[in-house]
Amino acid sequence: MSRPEIEIRDLHKSFGDNQVLRGIDLEIGQGEVVCVIGPSGSGKSTLLRCVNLLEEPTKGQVYVGGTEVTDPDVDIDAVRRRIGMVFQQFNLFPHLTVTENLTLPQRRVLRRDKAEAARVAAENLARVGLAEKADAYPSSLSGGQQQRVAIARALAMGPEVMLFDEPTSALDPELVGDVLAVMRMLAQEGMTMMVVTHEMTFAREVADRVVFMDGGVIVEDGDPEQVITRPAHERTRHFLSRLLDPAMADVEEEISDQVGKSG
Amino acid sequence: MTGPDAPDTALQPKKKGLTRRQKRSLSRGAQYVVFVAAVIAFAVAADWDRLANQFAQADIAEQMFPEVITLALKNTVLYTLSGFAVGLVLGMVIALMRLSSVGPYRWLAGVYIEIFRGLPALLIFIFIGVAVPLAFPGTEIVGGTYGKVALALGLVAAAYMAETFRAGIQAIPKGQMEAARSLGFSHARAMISIILPQSFRVILPPLTNELVLLFKDSSLVLFLGVTLEERELSKFGRDLASQTANSTPILVAGLCYLLVTIPLGFVVRRMEAKAQEAVK
Numbered sequence: 001m002s003r004p005e006i007e008i009r010d011l012h013k014s015f016g017d018n019q020v021l022r023g024i025d026l027e028i029g030q031g032e033v034v035c036v037i038g039p040s041g042s043g044k045s046t047l048l049r050c051v052n053l054l055e056e057p058t059k060g061q062v063y064v065g066g067t068e069v070t071d072p073d074v075d076i077d078a079v080r081r082r083i084g085m086v087f088q089q090f091n092l093f094p095h096l097t098v099t100e101n102l103t104l105p106q107r108r109v110l111r112r113d114k115a116e117a118a119r120v121a122a123e124n125l126a127r128v129g130l131a132e133k134a135d136a137y138p139s140s141l142s143g144g145q146q147q148r149v150a151i152a153r154a155l156a157m158g159p160e161v162m163l164f165d166e167p168t169s170a171l172d173p174e175l176v177g178d179v180l181a182v183m184r185m186l187a188q189e190g191m192t193m194m195v196v197t198h199e200m201t202f203a204r205e206v207a208d209r210v211v212f213m214d215g216g217v218i219v220e221d222g223d224p225e226q227v228i229t230r231p232a233h234e235r236t237r238h239f240l241s242r243l244l245d246p247a248m249a250d251v252e253e254e255i256s257d258q259v260g261k262s263g
Numbered sequence: 264m265t266g267p268d269a270p271d272t273a274l275q276p277k278k279k280g281l282t283r284r285q286k287r288s289l290s291r292g293a294q295y296v297v298f299v300a301a302v303i304a305f306a307v308a309a310d311w312d313r314l315a316n317q318f319a320q321a322d323i324a325e326q327m328f329p330e331v332i333t334l335a336l337k338n339t340v341l342y343t344l345s346g347f348a349v350g351l352v353l354g355m356v357i358a359l360m361r362l363s364s365v366g367p368y369r370w371l372a373g374v375y376i377e378i379f380r381g382l383p384a385l386l387i388f389i390f391i392g393v394a395v396p397l398a399f400p401g402t403e404i405v406g407g408t409y410g411k412v413a414l415a416l417g418l419v420a421a422a423y424m425a426e427t428f429r430a431g432i433q434a435i436p437k438g439q440m441e442a443a444r445s446l447g448f449s450h451a452r453a454m455i456s457i458i459l460p461q462s463f464r465v466i467l468p469p470l471t472n473e474l475v476l477l478f479k480d481s482s483l484v485l486f487l488g489v490t491l492e493e494r495e496l497s498k499f500g501r502d503l504a505s506q507t508a509n510s511t512p513i514l515v516a517g518l519c520y521l522l523v524t525i526p527l528g529f530v531v532r533r534m535e536a537k538a539q540e541a542v543k
Binding site: 052054077081092094109150 | 436438439441442443444445446447448449452456457460461464
């Protein structure tokens with residue numbers, strides 16, 4: 001078997017004194033879908049952003065498709081062309097129409113000609129089910145539609161790997177489904193995907209593997225059924241119980257707070 | 264909650280004298296009276312005949328045309344636009360230096376902005392007119408007076424424009440740069456294709472304001488010593504005023520400034536309103 005598509009070795013990242021990642025080792029094979037879950041502040045988004053070097057790791061190596069991303073002499077723009085990224089806040093370019101959002105990067109970065117870029121753009125808009133919004137401006141779209149355009153924009157560059165940074169966290173609940181459907185389609189088409197998410201249903205149904213992170217380390221890594229349904233570690237169990245029943249967790253915290261104050 | 268005749272008046276403080284609304288209109292009325300009285304006092308006290316004699320002689324005003332437009336106003340516009348162009352380019356460079364990750368660039372840009380924003384434009388003109396020929400004997404600034412004015416105005420304008428550009432660039436959310444970089448744009452290309460087009464909308468009104476300021480500052484050219492053909496509105500008006508021993512040319516020159524600055528101000532307000540709408 002060829003080497004893994006994404007390979008992370010002993011990755012450390014600090015912001016000042018704050019150690020966010022404390023030695024991460026992770027491999028993601030070709031066509032594999034890996035969901036990274038964990039409490040906020042666990043470093044999962046930072047880990048994802050280290051893969052395409054939006055954050056510069058303090059120590060350790062990241063390889064994507066055999067190229068070392070963390071090599072100081074690497075052509076990072078060339079590496080990033082092969083890695084699609086989808087953000088929590090969509091980050092569409094508001095001064096461009098939907099189609100221009102897809103064509104401008106192709107033309108400026110990949111030097112595709114106008115007709116080719118337009119063809120690829122139309123194709124990918126159709127894939128995410130938004131062909132009829134081609135001439136709209138992002139501000140006139142719903143959050144779910146904007147996120148699907150953002151996915152189409154990344155796909156138009158022909159990436160080998162897709163990174164998703166909490167793609168549904170900024171969406172109204174009723175719009176989450178459309179975005180997840182597009183991601184499920186991508187997974188079925190064999191795209192290598194690394195997804196930071198809180199959507200446990202998606203993780204259980206679509207992911208090949210689920211990684212649970214806490215405190216800057218990987219606590220648990222295994223198939224979704226095992227990590228989500230029968231977690232081996234107490235920290236994973238605690239996180240999942242709070243996620244599934246947030247109301248209960250809140251009540252507990254309030255009570256313990258009050259005890260602390262009165263005592 | 265309760266009907267109009269509910270007995271809750273007892274809960275409210277007793278109303279004595281004027282209501283708030285009545286007090287407000289009374290105060291407003293007093294302000295109007297003071298304003299009108301001041302205008303009338305001013306109009307009565309001024310000696311209108313002498314003023315008209317000194318500032319509004321139709322025959323002297325007539326003498327100024329068409330030169331006040333074809334020469335003076337034309338030169339003012341030329342000086343302003345050339346200074347604006349230099350300021351635009353230099354200001355952009357300084358703004359990018361100020362935002363650079365390279366320490367010495369940031370430092371240099373900061374020093375430039377502090378110096379040229381802190382000095383009166385007049386001193387810059389004198390410096391360009393006197394110090395530069397002394398320091399580099401034999402060299403001529405390209406374009407003669409026009410080149411000197413473009414440089415002097417440009418140096419001043421660049422300091423202000425750099426800060427405008429910087430604010431405009433920083434107003435664009437960080438995610439825009441991240442999205443562009445993650446698509447494979449280089450930093451420079453992302454700036455040009457994604458960030459600057461967006462910040463341009465934000466900074467268009469303040470840039471136009473800067474144009475109005477430069478338009479007025481172009482009058483400082485008279486400290487460079489200009490030929491008859493190079494005179495702009497202020498110098499032209501002053502020369503004619505001393506020739507005719509009458510101030511009418513000053514008034515006409517002033518009106519010519521307003522002829523340009525008032526429409527520009529109108530354009531700025533229109534653009535600001537539009538930018539406001541775009542945000543929504």
